Each structure stands twice: as structure tokens, then as C-alpha cells.
Amino acid sequence: MKSLLHPARAVALVFLAAILVGSALLMLPISHAEGSATPWVTAFFTAVSAVCVTGLVVVDTGTYWSTFGQAVILLLFQLGGFGMMTVATLLGLMVNSSFRLRTKMVAQFESRSLGMGDIASVAKLVLVVTFVLELIIALSLTLRLHLAYDLSWAEAAWSGLFHAVSAFNNAGFSIHPDSLMRYATDASILLPVMTAIVIGGIGFPVLHDLRNRFNDPRHWSLHTKLTLIGTTILLLGGFFTLLVFEWSNSATLGPMPFADKVLSAAFASVSARTAGFNSIDIGALTQESWAMHYFLMFVGGGSAGTAGGVKVGTAAILVILIIAEIRGHSDSEAFGRRVGASAQRQAITVLVLGSAMIVLGTLFILRETDLPTDQVIFEVISAFGTVGLSTGITGNLPESSQLMLTLLMYVGRVGTITLAASLALGEHRMPYRYPEEHPIVG
Incomplete structure (x- = not known):
């Protein structure tokens, strides 16, 4: 029973429960536009995609x-986004609190990390930012849709709310068949x-x-600095790459x-990093742009x-590790600031296991279909990265491949955070150390 109450496992169980409840609701005739029952695979796939904000x-x-x-779908990706933000943030606080207790006040000052005393503050921040920003964006979209596109107030309000909540939660769901291409x-x-x-x-x-x-800014945490710089580099890199190859x-x-x-390239670069909306036809992109999307x-x-x-933090830690190795720094x-050895190991583990999931998912779908490899890779990475x-x-895949995508979405959304938290929360020092040896590398 104790193992089931482990915070990391609790995350996985809560999300699984939300998926099952969402699937049951979507299977009801009232959820279908024609009033008929929805096939379980369709309902399950949609519920997983919504809860995992894909x-x-x-x-x-x-x-x-x-x-x-x-409305059920909106509720699912609101819970999926808000719930994961809250749980992941609190898990991060628990990790940092454990670290603080071990290293006392000196380490807390050095890392400037969040502590357990910040839990109420962070939870309030999550709640306020989520609903205030969603409301502001929804009002902005509603006014634009009503005034510029002649939608009724009711239609504009629903569309504005749906897309605002979907955008903030990086869910990528749209009630338009062409996503946001019409805009x-x-x-x-x-x-x-x-x-x-x-x-x-x-984050x-x-x-x-x-x-x-x-x-x-000098006193921002290392995590904040790495995330902001990494995000800026990725957004600008994606933007210029798309401009060059799609011009x-x-x-x-x-x-x-x-x-x-410029507007569409910027939107595509932002959306590619797990938002899932598109204002241009993704299937018509060049191979080079697809490759950038993979990354x-x-x-x-x-x-x-x-x-x-x-x-982004994982990628940044790996880049720092590579630079240090090239320079010969210990x-x-x-x-x-020095990046802790445990953070380096966790980053490598997340990267390797994530890559392994993508390889396995790609091989599985390639065996089940005759689709081009590049399209399958795109679909698999999109599912694992909860991009959308x-x-x-997607709709033309056999059920077995669709179920594989649901596994990738679930692992991609819950698995990496759960793994990282498990590694950090479960870290303990061994009472002994073996003699060191250096296997040949390269």
C-alpha cells in the first residue's frame, strides 16, 4: 500500500482514472452529435488525447x-493541464525540500530553490494564472470572432472559450476541422x-x-535561466527555419x-513545441521543416x-554536460552554478528512455501500416511529445496503431515527469562505493 501512495505513482493513477471516466462519458449517446453511442476506441483515444493535453x-x-x-473534452484537457501543472509543481517542491533538508540553509541559498513553505503560494499562482489568463484570452477571441467573423455571441463565446483553454493547456484541440488555418x-x-x-x-x-x-535576474534560479534561454533559442530557431524552408x-x-x-512562421514555431494548433497545412511542409518539427x-x-x-531543462542540462566534456572540465x-550529478543522470535517463519509446512506437506502426516512414515518425513524436x-x-491508422499512440501520449505526458520525480524522490546514498574503473568510450 505504501508504494501505491508514492507521489509519482499517484500521478499516473489519477490520470488513468480521469481517462477512464472521460472515456465512459464520451461513449454516451449524448456526447455524439447524432445521438448514437461512440465506439470505445474513438472515445478512449479522444479521452487520452484530452487528458494528456495532446x-x-x-x-x-x-x-x-x-x-x-x-464540453467533456474541454473539461478533460483543463483537468489534464491544470492537474499536471499543480502535481508536477508540488512534486518539484518536494524534491527541492528534500534537497534543502539534507544540505541545510547553505544549499537553499546557493540553489535559491522553492521550498515546502512555497506550496500555498505556488498553488495559488497556478490557480490565478490559469483562470485569469484563460478568461482574458477567451474574451479577446470572443470579441474578435463576433465582430470580424459575424458569429453570434453564443457561438463566438463558446469558440473563444474552447480555444483559449485549449491554448493555455497546450492541448491543441480545435472545433474547426482545419484547426486555425482559417485565421x-x-x-x-x-x-x-x-x-x-x-x-x-x-512552467x-x-x-x-x-x-x-x-x-x-542575477538571482533567478538556474532552472529559470536555462528554461528562458532554451525557450528563446528554440522559438527563434524554429521560426527562422520555417521561414527559410517554407518561404x-x-x-x-x-x-x-x-x-x-512572419506571423504564420512564428505561430508554427510556437505551436510545434507541444501546442498542436496549426495555421498552415502540416502535411504540405517540406522535409526540412518536418525535421525541425521532430526536434x-x-x-x-x-x-x-x-x-x-x-x-527544455533536460535538453539544456545535456548541452551543458556536452560542453563541459568537450572542454575537459570535471x-x-x-x-x-554547478549542475548536480543527479540532475545530469536524470536528464540522460529521460532522454534515452524517451528516444527508446519513439523508436519502439515507430517500428510498431511501420509494421502495422504501409505509411511512409517520415509521416509515421512525425506522428509518433507528436504523440510522445503530447503535441497533437x-x-x-491519425484517423486512417488501424486501431492497433491508434492504441499505440494512446500509450505514447500517456507515457509522454505522465511517464517522463513520473520518472524524473521517482528518480529524485527515491535518491539515496549507498553506505559504500565500489572501486572506480574507466571503460573505453567511443
Whole structure:
């Protein structure tokens, strides 16, 4: 019983329970637009995608599901995003608190980490930021949809709320069959959505740090600095890559004027890091742009936020480790701080296991289908990274492959955080050490 109460395992069980309840609700005739029962695979896939804030769908959300069904989906990705933010943030606090107790006040000052005394503050921050930002974005979208697109107030309000909550939770669900492609040239729609995606995906430990020390960047935690710098690099890298390789593509950015090309490239770069919306046709992208998406989707966003992937902090730690190794330094350092050995091991473990899941998922689907390898890889990374972007093959996959995608979504959303927390919470010092030896590397 004690093992079941382990915080990391509790996360997995809670999310599994939410998926099962969501599946049962979506199977009800009231959830279907035509009033008939929904096949269990369709309901289960949609529930997993919603709870894991992914956005991959096997049916069109706006036409297949009734208003009740859409409301259930919205509730599921709100719980999935908000719940994971809260649980992941509190797990992070527990890890840091344990570290603080072991190293006393000196380590707390050196790391400037969050402590158990911050739990109420962080929980309040999660609650306030979530609902205030979602409300602001929803109102902005509602006004734009009503005034510029002649939707009734009721239609505009529902669409605005649905897309605002979906954006903040990086869920990628849309009630439009073309996602946000109809708004590809409308900055008044895309910019608020981008804002919600970035804030929701950057992680609440970072927002907590910025709130307390916004005017004192020197005292930001190493995690905050790495996350902000890594996020900026990824967003700019994705933006310029998409501009270069899609500039003349007649099926994506080619026909657009300059300002719209910049807007759509920026939106695609932001969305690729686990948001799942698209304002251009993903299936029509060049191979180079797909390759960039592989990387952006795999890395994802910030820890303890609504984004998925292996996380920016993980990638940043690995880069620091590589640089230190190339330079011949015994310690991995950044911004006057040394990255702990346990954090390095955890980052390597998350990266290797995440890569293994992608390889296994790709091989499984390739065996089950005759689809091109690049499209299958895109779909698998999108599922594992809880992104939700697709080249258009999701609904055509056999049920066995769709179920594989649900496993990838669940592991990608719950597994990496659970693994990282388990490694950190379960860390203990051995009473002895074996003699050291150096196997040949390379």
C-alpha cells in the first residue's frame, strides 16, 4: 500500500482514472452529435488525447461531438493541464525540500530553490494564472470572432472559450476541422493564442521565480535561466527555419504577403513545441521543416507546465554536460552554478528512455501500416511529445496503431515527469562505493 501512495505513482493513477471516466462519458449517446453511442476506441483515444493535453484526434471535434461531448473534452484537457501543472509543481517542491533538508540553509541559498513553505503560494499562482489568463484570452477571441467573423455571441463565446483553454493547456484541440488555418492571416486571433501557449508551457516554477524576482535576474534560479534561454533559442530557431524552408512553398507560406509569412512562421514555431494548433497545412511542409518539427516536438516546453516533451531543462542540462566534456572540465557549470550529478543522470535517463519509446512506437506502426516512414515518425513524436500536430494520417491508422499512440501520449505526458520525480524522490546514498574503473568510450 505504501508504494501505491508514492507521489509519482499517484500521478499516473489519477490520470488513468480521469481517462477512464472521460472515456465512459464520451461513449454516451449524448456526447455524439447524432445521438448514437461512440465506439470505445474513438472515445478512449479522444479521452487520452484530452487528458494528456495532446490534441491528436481520430474524428473531427467540431462535427462528431455534440456540445456536451465538446464540453467533456474541454473539461478533460483543463483537468489534464491544470492537474499536471499543480502535481508536477508540488512534486518539484518536494524534491527541492528534500534537497534543502539534507544540505541545510547553505544549499537553499546557493540553489535559491522553492521550498515546502512555497506550496500555498505556488498553488495559488497556478490557480490565478490559469483562470485569469484563460478568461482574458477567451474574451479577446470572443470579441474578435463576433465582430470580424459575424458569429453570434453564443457561438463566438463558446469558440473563444474552447480555444483559449485549449491554448493555455497546450492541448491543441480545435472545433474547426482545419484547426486555425482559417485565421492564418489574423494576428488578432493568432497572437493571443500564442501568448497563452507560451505562458502555459513555460512552467510554473519559472513564473513563480519571475513573480518574486522579476527585477533581479542575477538571482533567478538556474532552472529559470536555462528554461528562458532554451525557450528563446528554440522559438527563434524554429521560426527562422520555417521561414527559410517554407518561404517559396506554394502550399504553405508561398502565396502569403511578407507580414503574414512572419506571423504564420512564428505561430508554427510556437505551436510545434507541444501546442498542436496549426495555421498552415502540416502535411504540405517540406522535409526540412518536418525535421525541425521532430526536434521541437521532442524537446517540448518547460518543466511543471502544460507542455510535453522531454523538457527544455533536460535538453539544456545535456548541452551543458556536452560542453563541459568537450572542454575537459570535471564539473558541468552555467551562470556560476554547478549542475548536480543527479540532475545530469536524470536528464540522460529521460532522454534515452524517451528516444527508446519513439523508436519502439515507430517500428510498431511501420509494421502495422504501409505509411511512409517520415509521416509515421512525425506522428509518433507528436504523440510522445503530447503535441497533437499531424500530417493527416491519425484517423486512417488501424486501431492497433491508434492504441499505440494512446500509450505514447500517456507515457509522454505522465511517464517522463513520473520518472524524473521517482528518480529524485527515491535518491539515496549507498553506505559504500565500489572501486572506480574507466571503460573505453567511443
